[in-house]
Amino acid sequence: MDTTAVFDLSEALARVDGDQELFVTLAELFLQESPKEFAAVRAALSGHDSAGLASAAHKLKGSVIQFCAPRLFESVKHLEALGRQENLAAASSVCAAVDTQLAELHDALRQVMKGGFPL
Amino acid sequence: MGSPSPQTPAPQAAAADRRASQPATILLVDDEPVARLSTAHRLRRLGYTVLEAEDGARGLKIIRKVRPDLIILDWIMPEMDGPTVCEAIRNDPALSSSQIILMTANDRPEQIAEGLARGADDFLSKSASKQEIAARVQAGIRASALVRQLEHTRDDLRAKQAELEEDLHSAARFVESLLPPPGSPAPGLHLSWHYRPSLNLGGDLFGVTPWGPEHLGLFILDASGHGVSAALRAASLIAFLRSTDLLKVVGSYDPGRILTETNRRFPMTADGDYFTLWIGALHLPSRKLTYATAGHSGAVLCRPQAAAQWLARPSLPVGFDPAVVFAGDSVPLQPGDRLFLMSDGIYEPLSPGGEVWGKARLQQVLEQEAARPMDELITQCFQSARLWQGAEHFADDAALVGLELAA
Numbered sequence: 254m255d256t257t258a259v260f261d262l263s264e265a266l267a268r269v270d271g272d273q274e275l276f277v278t279l280a281e282l283f284l285q286e287s288p289k290e291f292a293a294v295r296a297a298l299s300g301h302d303s304a305g306l307a308s309a310a311h312k313l314k315g316s317v318i319q320f321c322a323p324r325l326f327e328s329v330k331h332l333e334a335l336g337r338q339e340n341l342a343a344a345s346s347v348c349a350a351v352d353t354q355l356a357e358l359h360d361a362l363r364q365v366m367k368g369g370f371p372l
Numbered sequence: 373m374g375s376p377s378p379q380t381p382a383p384q385a386a387a388a389d390r391r392a393s394q395p396a397t398i399l400l401v402d403d404e405p406v407a408r409l410s411t412a413h414r415l416r417r418l419g420y421t422v423l424e425a426e427d428g429a430r431g432l433k434i435i436r437k438v439r440p441d442l443i444i445l446d447w448i449m450p451e452m453d454g455p456t457v458c459e460a461i462r463n464d465p466a467l468s469s470s471q472i473i474l475m476t477a478n479d480r481p482e483q484i485a486e487g488l489a490r491g492a493d494d495f496l497s498k499s500a501s502k503q504e505i506a507a508r509v510q511a512g513i514r515a516s517a518l519v520r521q522l523e524h525t526r527d528d529l530r531a532k533q534a535e536l537e538e539d540l541h542s543a544a545r546f547v548e549s550l551l552p553p554p555g556s557p558a559p560g561l562h563l564s565w566h567y568r569p570s571l572n573l574g575g576d577l578f579g580v581t582p583w584g585p586e587h588l589g590l591f592i593l594d595a596s597g598h599g600v601s602a603a604l605r606a607a608s609l610i611a612f613l614r615s616t617d618l619l620k621v622v623g624s625y626d627p628g629r630i631l632t633e634t635n636r637r638f639p640m641t642a643d644g645d646y647f648t649l650w651i652g653a654l655h656l657p658s659r660k661l662t663y664a665t666a667g668h669s670g671a672v673l674c675r676p677q678a679a680a681q682w683l684a685r686p687s688l689p690v691g692f693d694p695a696v697v698f699a700g701d702s703v704p705l706q707p708g709d710r711l712f713l714m715s716d717g718i719y720e721p722l723s724p725g726g727e728v729w730g731k732a733r734l735q736q737v738l739e740q741e742a743a744r745p746m747d748e749l750i751t752q753c754f755q756s757a758r759l760w761q762g763a764e765h766f767a768d769d770a771a772l773v774g775l776e777l778a779a
Contacts (some may be wrong), residue, residue, distance in 0.1 A: 316406035
């Protein structure tokens with residue numbers, strides 16, 4: 254898998270001043286927290302709770318922004334906007350995209366953690 | 373008076389020094405753990421001590437406990453969002469001067485306006501660069517340090533003000549302790565008085581004291597100026613007039629001679645301060661009152677079925693000319709007579725239109741209400757003066773002392 258298509262490792266590292274150890278800590282925390290945050294997104298959507306959707310998507314967005322994953326970030330941002338607009342009909346397909354892209358970021362992060370950082 | 377302690381720094385100053393030597397403390401409130409960890413780490417790398425809270429309520433608890441130098445709040449948080457925490461901080465007098473940065477993913481002008489209106493000092497984008505974060509945080513810490521410095525200065529000033537006020541109260545209590553007890557200073561005489569010092573400590577004092585076995589000394593003085601200095605000068609003059617050595621020093625209890633000696637001993641100060649003084653000596657066996665005046669408006673003698681008589685003669689105040697010789701006058705007192713000593717504060721209140729109440733109106737009350745017991749009459753004079761000025765407190769010390777000869 255080409256991780257560069259999913260997130261920009263060098264930019265994400267730059268955000269933490271090149272501190273690889275901190276990056277790993279953040280990635281581990283993200284792998285632990287983001288499924289819960291995405292579950293809250295899903296629950297709000299299935300409960301037809303627009304405000305809850307906007308709030309849950311906003312929280313997920315706050316963690317995604319740390320990894321410089323532009324496609325996932327835009328999808329989550331879109332989802333938050335749809336929640337604010339109370340456009341739940343359009344939110345389902347965006348939610349599915351977030352699901353896929355989030356899984357891709359998880360994989361990419363695991364790969365970096367397992368394979369080490371490029372020199 | 374407070375004891376000086378030059379060796380010990382004030383507690384506020386010591387706390388300020390302690391804080392200055394430590395890295396600034398930043399509280400970061402964000403419900404999203406990954407973002408919070410990332411930002412906290414960046415701030416720690418910049419050398420700050422970082423405290424973290426996962427929601428607004430926990431954040432407020434830490435703020436109350438620690439008073440961080442800077443608070444960074446995420447805008448959107450469940451239950452209590454950033455702007456609501458801002459408002460809670462601004463509404464709490466103990467915290468209201470805190471420096472707050474709101475973190476937001478949006479920087480729309482209307483959102484910034486709302487954040488400012490609800491108490492934020494600055495904004496930080498979640499996608500801000502390292503340089504921007506450092507610059508905004510540094511600016512916030514700088515502002516916080518200035519505010520803290522102002523608060524310490526304010527607290528120091530308040531403490532010093534409180535100390536000065538306590539000194540004034542203490543001096544006022546001392547002055548009050550010098551006043552004569554109401555009641556009977558000698559057989560057949562009844563003393564009653566009312567004294568309302570002005571809000572600033574004043575220099576008006578009066579005394580009724582035995583001068584030997586046959587005389588009762590009566591005096592009322594006004595030290596020019598206000599405050600502790602005037603009160604101390606007044607107390608010093610009272611001490612002289614009450615001295616058991618007075619006869620030895622002056623040679624007699626004649627008020628003119630006492631006033632002449634007083635004038636010699638209490639010259640005008642380098643600051644131009646002086647006294648006005650009225651002294652009376654009542655010879656108890658004969659009931660003859662001898663009196664002398666130094667720039668004072670004098671005393672008034674009220675007799676049953678007779679017009680009031682002012683006992684004073686034009687004269688210089690004490691301290692103006694060391695060579696002046698003061699002369700006395702005398703008047704026989706009769707049963708039923710009332711002698712009133714007063715400070716000018718009792719008859720000089722101004723009406724809201726600026727007109728002085730005046731001695732004539734005071735005399736009118738003393739004459740018209742003469743049938744009343746003396747305590748009530750004195751109270752009535754104060755009430756009339758207050759009514760005239762339309763205020764409870766007198767601008768100057770107000771004293772009215774009554775001595776009544778039993779009918």
